[in-house]
Amino acid sequence: MADRLAFHYLPGDSLLHRWDARCKLAALLLITFGLLHTRPLSLALFTILLLWGFRLTHAPLRTLLLDMKSWSLFLLMIFLLQALSLSQGEMRPLPPLPVTVEGVETGALGCWRLGLMLSAGMLFTLVTRPQEMREAILWFLRPFPFLPAQRIALMFSLVMRFLPLLLDEAERVRTASRARLGHLRKNPFTRIKVLIVPVFRRSLLRADDFALALVSRGYKEDLHVSLPGIAWLHLSPLLLLLVVVFLGSMPLSQVFRTEWSAFLDFFRYPVEWVTQSQNRL
Amino acid sequence: MLFKDIQLTVYASLFAALIALGAYLAVPIPISPVPIILQNLFVLLAGLLLGPRWGFASVGIYLFAGAVGLPVFTGGKGGLAHFLGPTGGYLLGFAACAFVTGSIAHSTDTNRVRDTLAVLAGVVITYAFGVPWLKISASMSWEKALFAGMLPFLPGDAVKAVSAVILCRTLRPVLLRRIQTVAP
Numbered sequence: 001m002a003d004r005l006a007f008h009y010l011p012g013d014s015l016l017h018r019w020d021a022r023c024k025l026a027a028l029l030l031i032t033f034g035l036l037h038t039r040p041l042s043l044a045l046f047t048i049l050l051l052w053g054f055r056l057t058h059a060p061l062r063t064l065l066l067d068m069k070s071w072s073l074f075l076l077m078i079f080l081l082q083a084l085s086l087s088q089g090e091m092r093p094l095p096p097l098p099v100t101v102e103g104v105e106t107g108a109l110g111c112w113r114l115g116l117m118l119s120a121g122m123l124f125t126l127v128t129r130p131q132e133m134r135e136a137i138l139w140f141l142r143p144f145p146f147l148p149a150q151r152i153a154l155m156f157s158l159v160m161r162f163l164p165l166l167l168d169e170a171e172r173v174r175t176a177s178r179a180r181l182g183h184l185r186k187n188p189f190t191r192i193k194v195l196i197v198p199v200f201r202r203s204l205l206r207a208d209d210f211a212l213a214l215v216s217r218g219y220k221e222d223l224h225v226s227l228p229g230i231a232w233l234h235l236s237p238l239l240l241l242l243v244v245v246f247l248g249s250m251p252l253s254q255v256f257r258t259e260w261s262a263f264l265d266f267f268r269y270p271v272e273w274v275t276q277s278q279n280r281l
Numbered sequence: 282m283l284f285k286d287i288q289l290t291v292y293a294s295l296f297a298a299l300i301a302l303g304a305y306l307a308v309p310i311p312i313s314p315v316p317i318i319l320q321n322l323f324v325l326l327a328g329l330l331l332g333p334r335w336g337f338a339s340v341g342i343y344l345f346a347g348a349v350g351l352p353v354f355t356g357g358k359g360g361l362a363h364f365l366g367p368t369g370g371y372l373l374g375f376a377a378c379a380f381v382t383g384s385i386a387h388s389t390d391t392n393r394v395r396d397t398l399a400v401l402a403g404v405v406i407t408y409a410f411g412v413p414w415l416k417i418s419a420s421m422s423w424e425k426a427l428f429a430g431m432l433p434f435l436p437g438d439a440v441k442a443v444s445a446v447i448l449c450r451t452l453r454p455v456l457l458r459r460i461q462t463v464a465p
Contacts, residue, residue, distance in 0.1 A: 028350040032360030074305050117352040124351075137349075155294045155342045156349075162298035170302075192319070192444050195306075197451055200299075204459055207295045211288040219287065 005059065006067040007125045007164040014057045014127065020234040021132035022139055022227075024124060027241055031120045034245035038109040042248020043116065049244060050119050057127055064122070068115075070171075075114055079107040130157040139227050150221040158210065166203055173198045288460060289331065293339035296327040300343045300375075301353035318355055321438070324375045325403050325445040328382030329396060330456050336379035344372055370414020371430075374407035381406045386449075396449055400442045 011017075016024075034042060054061060128136075134153040141149035173195060177183065182194055303320035328336035347353045348361045354372065364372060382403035386396050408431050416426040 025349065029361065032350040032352075033362060036360070036362055071305070114352070114358075117358065121351045151290065152342065152345060155290060155297065155338070156346060158291060158294035159298045159301065159342060159346055162295050163301065166295075166298055166302055188440055189444055189447065192322075193448065193451075196448060200452055201455060203295055203299075204292075204455065207291045208288070208459055211284070211291045214287050214291070215284055 005063045005126070006071075006122055006167065007160070009129055010057065010059055010126050012057060012059075012127070016053060016056050016123075016127040019127075019237070020230055021128050021136040022230060023234045023238055024128055025133075025136050025140065026238055028120060028124050030238065030241045030245055032117065034241075034248050035113050035117055035120075037248055038106070038113050039248060040109065042244070043109065043112050045244045045248055046116050046120075047112075049241075050116060050123060053123050054119070057123070059126055067122075068118075071115075071118055075111045078114060079111045081107075125160060125163075130160055133157050133160060135225055135227055138225050148221075150223075154219075161210075162203070162207075165206060166199065169199050169202050169206075170195070173202075285460060289335050290338075292456070293327075293331060293335045294342060296323060296331065296336075296339040297343040297346065299323045300327065300340065301346060301351070304353055304355050318437075319441070320355055321375065321378070321404075321407060322441040322445055322448075324379050324407075325382055325400050325441065326448060326452070328379040328403060329386045329399060329445060329449045330453060331383065332387040333380045333383035336383040337376055340376045340379040344376065347372070365418070367415050367419045368411070369418070371407060371411035373414075374410030377410055378403040378407045391453065393446065393450065396446045397442075400445050404438050404442060 031046065035046060054064070134157045137153040137156055138149050141147055141152060176198075177194055182191075185191055185194075300320055300323040303323045304318065306319040324340055327339045330336075331339060343353065347358075348364065350360050352358060354363055355368070363369060382399045385399035385402055388395065412426050412430050415421065415430040416423060419426070421429065
């Protein structure tokens with residue numbers, strides 16, 4: 001378990017660890033909202049912000065990057081799908097391949113955004129204790145008295161614990177299957193079956209452990225949880241995020257966008273681009 | 282609170298996590314250019330194995346986790362805004378799918394025919410939510426919405442529906458045994 005960090009909590013005492021969990025949750029919401037636009041400027045701003053966040057946590061970045069390796073295959077697939085499927089345009093930088101500049105551009109931006117979303121989720125789980133997460137969700141669900149808030153918060157924190165656990169189990173089962181040459185099978189039904197059944201069985205055992213642990217610790221739903229108000233100091237980073245979200249969606253990025261397309265023109269019409277720049281000089 | 286209740290709560294969370302990870306598990310198939318995303322296989326399984334109430338709860342928690350901003354929706358997306366986007370109908374369709382599949386499959390005598398019917402109804406319900414929403418939010422014509430949001434996925438759905446029924450036959454005894462033996 002120790003060789004894998006994605007979606008695990010890492011105990012620590014960094015600024016991000018000490019930041020109020022409710023604000024962290026709000027920040028995550030803001031980031032996903034800001035990442036709706038795939039504009040290069042807003043993506044670049046969020047990249048800087050997230051890299052800074054990862055630096056603050058003092059997490060072993062090497063381990064995290066190794067974890068990202070398995071996700072990169074998924075990102076590559078998304079990129080290829082987008083690059084190949086958007087083939088309406090005429091411009092093809094590599095004539096034998098059915099690839100257009102638009103396809104490559106949207107694919108690259110899409111993958112960049114997905115990578116950022118994954119990193120934001122990872123950073124959030126890295127610095128938030130499941131207990132704090134549960135309390136934060138209870139606090140956010142207070143305005144909705146008709147919802148079973150305690151149960152939702154419990155289930156949410158359980159999901160957060162199951163995510164890394166299932167990843168570990170799937171990795172273990174996949175390694176075991178590869179050792180038995182399972183990856184050479186072509187039939188999709190068999191492939192699904194040999195992956196899912198063992199993962200499901202093993203995780204069901206772990207789930208029972210969780211249930212027993214909850215009961216033996218006297219889990220009750222009518223316990224009252226009261227959290228103190230949020231200090232102003234904790235709210236201020238949210239303002240910074242708001243500014244970044246606004247900057248990403250402002251006309252300023254339109255200016256940046258033309259620069260970006262000028263850069264891409266080089267790949268579209270290399271000869272014209274060179275003659276134009278010679279004219280400019 | 283009964284032990285069985287807590288046990289099912291934990292199982293529903295397990296399924297929510299499985300649905301979330303299903304967004305990242307893609308299996309290429311020879312018949313179709315679109316690879317299968319295993320996500321709605323787990324939605325179908327949640328309905329089949331946990332029944333209408335807990336199946337619905339597990340999809341609900343999954344949707345909640347996505348709404349909070351975790352990247353658990355198809356293609357690694359997340360955030361509240363995706364409910365209003367063109368694929369938001371499918372997300373609500375998942376919840377309806379788990380409920381409908383669960384209510385048809387959950388009975389005292391479970392058999393393969395009933396499971397198959399339940400899975401088919403589940404797939405139909407997902408599209409019944411997804412395609413009209415796609416039509417309205419992207420202001421497409423009906424034909425275009427069907428071509429963009431349903432037809433390319435049907436071969437994959439067939440594979441997933443068959444796998445869901447097969448897997449259910451294998452996994453249901455495991456689950457029932459856990460529920461019966463551990464409960465005091």
